Amino acid sequence: MACVVVDRERRVWTLSTEHTTYALHAAGDDKLVQLHWGARLTSAETARLTGPPFTTAPYGLPLDLEEPLPVDGGLRWGVPSLQVTFPGGVRSLELVLTGDEVVQEDGGARLDLVLADRHFPLRVVLHHRVHEGSDVIERWVTLRHTGTEGEPSGEPVLVHRADSGNWLLPELTDYRCSSITGAWAAETQLQRVPLPAGEFTLTSRHGLTGHHANPWIMVDDGTATEEHGEVWSVALAWSGTWRLTAQRRFEGRAAVTAGFGHDGVTWRLAPGEELSTPPVLGLHTDGGFGAASRAWHRHGRARVLPHPAETRPVLYNSWEAVEFDIDEAGQIALAQKAADLGVELFVMDDGWFGGRTDSTAGLGDWWPNPERFPHGLRPLADKVRTLGMEFGVWVEPEMVNPDSELYRAHPDWVLHHPHRRRDELRTQLVLNFARDDVREWAFGWLDRLVGDHGVTFLKWDMNRALSQAGWPERARSGDGDQDRLWIDHTRNVYAVMDRLRARHPALRIESCAGGGGRVDFGVLARTDEVWTSDNTDAFHRQSIQHGFSQVYPAGVMAAWVTDAARAPLEYRFHVAMAGVLGIGGDLNAWTPQQLDTARRLVAEYQGIRTVVQHGEQYRLGAEPGRGLSAVQYVHGDEVALLLYRPGAGVGPSPGVLRLAGLDPDARYREDDGGPDLSGRTLMRAGLPIRDRLPAGDWASALVRLRRLP
Ligand code: GLA
Helix, strand or coil: CCEEEEECCCCEEEEECCCEEEEEEEEECCEEEEEEEEECCCHHHHHCCCCCCCCCCCCCCCCHHHCCCCECCCCCCCCCCEEEEECCCECCCCEEEEEEEEEEECCEEEEEEEEEECCCCEEEEEEEEEECCCCEEEEEEEEEECCCCCCHHHCCEEEEEEEEEEEEECCCCCCEEEEEEEECCEEEEEEEEECCCEEEEEEECCCCCCCCECCEEEEECCCCCCCCCEEEEEEECCCCCEEEEEEECCCCCEEEEEEECCCCCCEEECCCCEEECCCEEEEEEECHHHHHHHHHHHHHHHHHCCCCCCCCCCEEECHHHHCCCCCHHHHHHHHHHHHHHCCCEEEECCCCECCCCCCCECCCCCCECCCCCCCCCHHHHHHHHHCCCEEEEEECCCEECCECHHHHHCHHHECCCCCCCCCCECCEEEECCCCHHHHHHHHHHHHHHHHHHCCCEEEECCCCCCCCCCCHHHHHCCCCCHHHHHHHHHHHHHHHHHHHHHHCCCCEEEECECCECCCCCCHHHCCCEEECCCCCCHHHHHHHHHHHCCCCCHHHEEEEECCCCCCCHHHHHHHHCCCEEEECCCHHHCCHHHHHHHHHHHHHHHHHHHHHHHCEEEEEECCCCCCCEEEEEEECCEEEEEEEECCCCCCCCCCEECCCCCCCCCEEEECCEEEEEEHHHHHHCCEECHHHCCCCCCEEEEEEEEECC
């Protein structure tokens, strides 16, 4: 089903997924354009597509939006996806198509289009990949300096921009963008705005994916709803800095170009060197934003996550309960209480190592604090396992407190420029993870920490952005380019994670960056869940989780019940049960009644978590927080529905809720009994809900239905 077809006569390359087609056409060796990206077309239909007219009027339409990788050069004035400087300061690229290759792969196919500059030694390969069972089209680019050291062709090429691909959108009556914005403790806030003529850029210059934007965008014609309409989405699988620009021309058409790195950084390519960009993923769907999200979730499960078939355990983490105030006895006391609730994974957070008793010291000194853990971590780890739970630990490998043994020994290991301040944030500096010695140091202690204690879960944190990002040794070496650290930092984080996982197959990793600062399809390829936000207030969480769910699946969304207690315990549980449930409250302070409630709800979650974590997700009702909203999950014959009405009397409170995604002809019955209702009735007339929600504010409920044989 997923395939690549080449029509040599018409010079058309067609990539097909189950429901979509993406077609490229070479009108000349230097005129490569995108013909179609959208609903699947037959090969006869694709054969009749016509490319854009190549006009040359002085102020006529440039063709850069149509190109798969518009360059800085020639008759182009749009946002370049590829921008380089050749020796002699030549900025204008002139690429010609020199070949193509189709490779059949396990579960899909790949198309490589090979281009080269007419004169200078640069080869550019446009890679495309389609997969069985997913409508996502994956693209990336490899640049190669084809010159020879010591010869005239051997001078380096400077790369200022190397996007992974530019996606042309079809002619629509209007264009609208959905993306997310946010901040620390207010991540993933959905933003849906018309795309004006001009350039709309989302970017991170922070050195990580970021809290204020996330590298994806959805474009529709302004009329799509949750259930109806075509949506074109683009997502970049990368956890460092990035830029994504949607351009709309006044004359018509729009395109999205995306890639790693931020404006202003330059990478030097020496003879024989290659620069490979991270994948940019394009997905066309019909069926509204809900269908787009479900297709992204399916892709994440099928093609990105390392262990998609697994079910994530219920965890306990004491951070919000005791923060840095931890020791062996205190952790064991909490572990006992957690085990009694049915928790399956106990995670010790910050404060267990070196002199780390608050945020000002010890970061970088990754040995157990001798006063807090006089016999090391083993007694705690063993006790946790005796209680029937797995043992997990918090780490922040990319950072250092200046007040630490590590910094005193290696002040040159942090990012810094000569004659510039080393600005601290949270009293910490950023280690230059692009350095080989720093990477090896990190791998070494992580490997020992995991291996020596049977650690099966790391919460990998990163609590500040990069600044003063210098690498003086690279700057001084004459041929160095210190901007490379913006890429290599992230690549080395990935490399350490990959090596750890290879050495410790039972290890699972949570990506965290001061809450939800590192959530993307790049990190999700080597982690198992992500910390969604440091904001654990259930009401705030609803909009955060709503934004998160637009692209990322519930099975990776860590959600804790804590003592952020504006909402009652049951409501807090019901919100956290919409993802990977965790508990983060101070169990020592919970009353026996609260502990009973928690025990019951943990068990209820364990009964629905396969449906939540692996099912198809439907967002129902009003926007979360406004009136009645719900999330529904369907997996096989099982349906789980979580209903929320935070404020009675604010907004409508309907008596029924129309469900989605059911088999219209099948009959469904609630686990608690009650009448059988057909899928059609539940989807068209709705499920009666008035009696299920308690009166007053903070009403919530879990409803389980099962399809009858
Ligand atoms: C970050 C994380 C928190 C916690 C602290 C520890 O803020 O998001 O969950 O781990 O660090 O310092």
